[in-house]
Every structure is written in C-alpha cells, then in structure tokens.
Amino acid sequence: MDALKKISESSMKSNLPQFNVGDTVKVHVNIKEGERERVQIFEGVVIAKKGSGITSAFTVRRVSYGIGVERVFPIHSPSVKDVVVIRKGKVRRSKLYYLRNRVGKAAKVKEQIN
Secondary structure (H helix, E strand, O other), X not given: OHHHHHHHHHOOXXXXXXXXXXXXXXXXXEEEEXXXXXXXXXXXXXXXXEOOHHHOEEEEEEEEOOEEEEXXXXXXXXXXXXXXXXXXXXXXXXXXXXXXXXXXXXXXXXXXXX
C-alpha cells in the first residue's frame, strides 16, 4: 500500500490554483485528433468537487447554444493542462446541482467580493 501511495504522490500535480465550488474557471484540455494534438478551453462554473488525492475530480457546467453541458475533469489527469480561475463565486453549498433546473439569470452565481 505504501508503494501505491508513493506512485500516486509522484504523479500528482503540484502547481494547480486554489479553486472552489461556485468559481468560474477556464480548463485547458489537451485534445488528440488523429495524430494532431491541440489545447481546447472549456469555461464554466464549478458545480462539484469530489474525492481526494490522485482520484479527485471536479465538474464544470456551462450553457452552450441553449443546452447545458457538463464535463468531469480528473484534477491530476495529464490531459488537463491548466485551470485558470476567472472569478470567485459566493455560495453556501458544496454541490450546486440545483443550477441544472435554473434558466437565464437565475442560473448565475454571485461574485465574492473581498
């Protein structure tokens, strides 16, 4: 078990920004199309974070052409190149699944002012 922990700790990323549920983020994802590779940016609101250590992941939601799109990203995946925090959100929940049923301005998260 100790060997497994050492392997997982060595493959974990150390330079990730601190982000929480409710924040608007841009996730830079490496996409492989045939022999080519490119970076695609997925921008949206973090609605959930789960797990700990090497198995941790976060869910990002955005509305694209009137349709809600959600993607789950493993935090320590090699395909996730970067996570950039655009704005901090002010929320009182750990999971924002209720945003799925909201439309328009009601689906917005208030900005945290420090």
